[in-house]
Each structure stands twice: as structure tokens, then as C-alpha cells.
Amino acid sequence: MEGGRGFIVEPERRVPVIAEADVLVVGGGAAGIAAAVAAARQGARTMLVERYGSLGGLATNGLIVLLLTLDDGRGRQVVAGLCQEMVDRLSARGACFAPPREEWGSPDPALVERYRRLGLVWGSGPHVVRYSAAYDPEEFRVEADGLVLEAGVDLRFHRWAVGVRREGQRITHVVFESKAGREAVACGVVVDATGDADVAVLAGEQVERELVHPWLWFRTANVVEDAAEASPQRLSYYRTVHPGGYLHPWGAAERIGRAIDATNPDDLTYAEVECRRLARAELDRLRAKVPGFERAWLAGFAATLGITESRRLVGIHQLSREEMDLPFDDVVAVTGHWTKYGAVYEIPWRSLLARETENLAVAGRCISVDHRVHHATKEIPACFATGEAAGTGAAMALERGVPLAGVAVSALQARLGAAGAWLPGRVLGR
Ligand SMILES: Cc1cc2nc3c(=O)[nH]c(=O)nc-3n(C[C@H](O)[C@H](O)[C@H](O)COP(=O)(O)OP(=O)(O)OC[C@H]3O[C@@H](n4cnc5c(N)ncnc54)[C@H](O)[C@@H]3O)c2cc1C
Incomplete structure (x- = not known):
């Protein structure tokens, strides 16, 4: 090694x-x-x-x-x-x-x-x-x-x-x-x-x-469902078992700069910080642009990165x-x-x-x-x-x-x- x-x-x-x-x-x-x-x-x-x-x-x-x-x-x-x-x-x-x-x-x-x-x-x-x-x-x-x-x-x-x-x-x-x-x-x-x-x-x-591009799924709460469901973007987020709560399968290649080795702690550190920063920017975009999300709050980032492989x-x-x-x-x-x-x-x-x-x-x-x-x-x-x-x-x-x-x-x-x-x-x- x-x-x-x-x-x-x-x-x-x-x-x-x-x-x-x-x-x-x-x-x-x-x-x-x-x-x-x-x-x-x-x-x-x-x-x-x-x-x-x-x-x-x-x-x-x-x-x-x-x-x-x-x-x-x-x-x-x-x-x-x-x-x-x-x-x-x-x-x-x-x-x-x-x-x-x-x-x-x-x-x-x-x-x-x-x-x-x-x-x-x-x-x-x-x-x-x-x-x-x-x-x-x-x-x-x-x-x-x-x-x-x-x-x-x-x-x-x-x-x-x-x-x-x-x-x-x-x-x-x-x-x-x-x-x-x-x-x-x-x-x-x-x-x-x-x-x-x-x-x-x-x-x-x-x-x-x-090597994979990591994901960071997150959840939002306090979403106005009728408005969110009517939006053309509705298939980039999903209803959850809780009223007003949505699941955001955020991540993928186009968003984070490079693929990582998920068994390398330095790669993981880079990915954790970068994914959190970018996923929060996505939340801000939803609040600003997507009806129903104006008063949504972040119910939580996934505690671990989404590593497919x-x-x-x-x-x-x-x-x-x-x-x-x-x-x-x-x-x-x-x-x-x-x-x-x-x-x-x-x-x-x-x-x-x-x-x-x-x-x-x-x-x-x-x-x-x-x-x-x-x-x-x-x-x-x-x-x-x-x-x-x-x-x-x-x-x-x-x-x-x-x-x-x-x-x-x-x-x-x-x-x-x-x-x-x-x-x-x-x-x-x-
Ligand atoms: C972005 C993404 C989207 C996905 N979408 C879906 C989906 O929609 N539906 C679906 O069914 N599947 C989906 N998958 C796949 C699925 O989530 C995972 O592949 C599956 O949950 C893996 O289960 P597992 O038990 O094999 O491993 P893991 O869930 O990774 O569990 C491994 C466990 O081992 C522990 N562990 C690791 N190393 C050690 C160690 N050295 N000592 C002690 N403990 C250790 C970990 O903490 C963890 O709890 C998705 C995966 C990703 C990343």
C-alpha cells in the first residue's frame, strides 16, 4: 500500500x-x-x-x-x-x-x-x-x-x-x-x-x-402538494408517506465534478462537502422557482452518500x-x-x-x-x-x-x- x-x-x-x-x-x-x-x-x-x-x-x-x-x-x-x-x-x-x-x-x-x-x-x-x-x-x-x-x-x-x-x-x-x-x-x-x-x-x-458519481438524496417538508403535483418538474421529486413531505433523489454525473472511489476516505470527504453544497443550492432553486416549495424546509439530507457501487x-x-x-x-x-x-x-x-x-x-x-x-x-x-x-x-x-x-x-x-x-x-x- x-x-x-x-x-x-x-x-x-x-x-x-x-x-x-x-x-x-x-x-x-x-x-x-x-x-x-x-x-x-x-x-x-x-x-x-x-x-x-x-x-x-x-x-x-x-x-x-x-x-x-x-x-x-x-x-x-x-x-x-x-x-x-x-x-x-x-x-x-x-x-x-x-x-x-x-x-x-x-x-x-x-x-x-x-x-x-x-x-x-x-x-x-x-x-x-x-x-x-x-x-x-x-x-x-x-x-x-x-x-x-x-x-x-x-x-x-x-x-x-x-x-x-x-x-x-x-x-x-x-x-x-x-x-x-x-x-x-x-x-x-x-x-x-x-x-x-x-x-x-x-x-x-x-x-x-x-468509480461512481455519488448521490445525496434529501427530503423536504411543508410543501404545498397541489401546487407541487401540478408542476412540470414533478418527476424530479416524489411524494412520501407523509403529507407535505417530498423525496429528492439528488445527484448524478452532471452535478458533481468527478467520479469517486467510495472506499477512499479523501474521495468521500470531497463528495460529502460538494454534494451538500450543491444539494442545498437545488433546494434554493426549488424554493425560488417551483410552485409549492416556497416555504419548504429541508427535512434532512441522507446521513450517508448514495453509493451505487x-x-x-x-x-x-x-x-x-x-x-x-x-x-x-x-x-x-x-x-x-x-x-x-x-x-x-x-x-x-x-x-x-x-x-x-x-x-x-x-x-x-x-x-x-x-x-x-x-x-x-x-x-x-x-x-x-x-x-x-x-x-x-x-x-x-x-x-x-x-x-x-x-x-x-x-x-x-x-x-x-x-x-x-x-x-x-x-x-x-x-
Ligand atoms: C443513489 C442510489 C439510488 C438507489 N435507488 C434504489 C431504489 O430506488 N430502490 C432500491 O431498491 N434500491 C436502490 N438503490 C440500491 C440500494 O439502496 C442499495 O444497493 C442497498 O440498499 C444495499 O444494501 P446492502 O445491505 O447490500 O448494503 P448497505 O446498505 O450499503 O449496507 C452496508 C452496511 O454495512 C455497514 N458497514 C460497512 N462497512 C462496515 C465495516 N467495515 N464494519 C461494520 N459495518 C460496516 C454500513 O454502515 C451499512 O450499514 C439505490 C442506491 C443508490 C446509491
């Missing part, structure tokens, strides 16, 4: 082992929540470690409050399981808007327009109503805490994974840094749900990197664009495509597994896919689905005393199906 101004040598340290976990999930975004809950429900002693103080990752701290999408674009639900459970929990709190089942796949222009204004219709037409959902991120945080704790997960906030200890092909410990110093957790299987494949990199696995594992199988719509015998999760109708990816178990580390699985936006497939598999419902598969498979590997790659996939599929996940054929008949 580049030293710049040379190097220092740190003295050797003894790191206390503070706990043992059968399944250790690192990162508490959508994927990590699902992985931890799934593993714990399978009976594994599960720990979930998250560097911040709440769950959800981009789905809460990034203000990406749209589940795109749980369907295949033809009216058929293809993501269920824990993602559906979260939709149900949020709906019970009045904190989630989703089209009812009878409307999925409807080409009715009035319905399509209603859901487009909530940010639930994207891509080029002809459009139909998708099974997607808009939700409140604060309610998501609380429901996620409940989901995880009710499953018996040992939840640990405010710890950052910074190292691993390996023995042969296995990770024996993950090392975390916090205000308590360095601490190690002994583990049976690790699920890397950090979004950035941090654990995979620490374990020496190969990854692919992408950073590092992806190069796993046992790298799912490619050419494999869209192809069936896999070892499918463990399925996703539709938020901008395409009828496009479906079956995600094989091998795309969640590291090549060199037999007890490391990844879940969420850093799974082993190519850049174009990532466009679909990074979406929150897909992250729930891969998390659920990783957590279930991790628990089974330990139960049977086999490496992750040795898990009998038909048994894993049956467990996922029994738990409510949607899989083609194995569960519902192809």
Missing part, C-alpha cells in the same frame, strides 16, 4: 476475543438484516455487527426509501421472504405505500401515474404497475431492530470490521475497532454484508472496483448480463429489474461464495456479478433475498459441518421456500 510519507510500525498487540458466534454477519444494511435474521431463525448463534448506530444502511441512512422491486414486471412477485415481512411490518404501522396485488401488472395509465409520483415506476414504457413500495426510513430503523432482536440475534453497533485472522482456508476471527479499542469475535461462518466487500478484501479475496466480490461464479432469464440449478434468490419489464435474474449460490475462503459468504450489493447485473442485484429487495439465502446457507453449513460450497443446495432451497422466500420451480413450480 502507498505510504506517501513513509511508514510507521505499530507494536504487536494482544486483542481480546470478546465473543464467539456461529454466524457472524458484518454490516447491518438490508442484506445484513436478512442474513442475521435468517441464520438466527435456523438456530445458529448469530451476531450482527454494524459500524453505525442503526440498521438499514442505504435503505435508511442513505434515504433510499423505495423498494424497487419485488416483482418481475409482469405482475408476478419474485422477492418475498424477509423483504415481504418488512413490507408487512411497515404497512401495519401505516409507514409503507405499495400497490395492492390486484393492481400489479396493470397498464391503467391513471394507476401508473399515481405510483410514478411515489417513485415506484422507472425505465422506459410502455409501463405497468410494479410491485414496489415506498416507506418511512425512521419506522424501518425501529422495525429492523425488532426483526433482528426478536430472532435472537446478538446485535452490536458502533464497531467497524478492520481485520481478520485466517487459518488455512478459513476465517477464525474478525477484528473490530471501536471506542473500546480492538476486539476480536471468533466465528464459524462470516457473512460479508458491508456493501463494500470489506471482509472479503481483508481476507485477501479478489474484488472488482467501480464500490467493490464486488469475484466469487465462485460471476453472474453476467448474458445469464439474464437463465435458470440455475443452484438458484437461491431471484430478482426482477427495476427499469425493465419481464427481466429476471436467478442468483446462484456460487455467486455468494468466496473462492479462497471456505467459510465466507457475501450478500447484498457486493455479491459476485458483473457491472450490468449489479444494476438489478443491488436493489434493496434483491439485497434482502441474497441476505436471506446467505444467512440460511451459513447456518446449514455449520449444522452439517461442511464448507459453504458443500451445502446441499436442494436442501437450502427447501429451507428458503419453507421460510417464505420465493424460488422458481423448487418451491412453486417453474
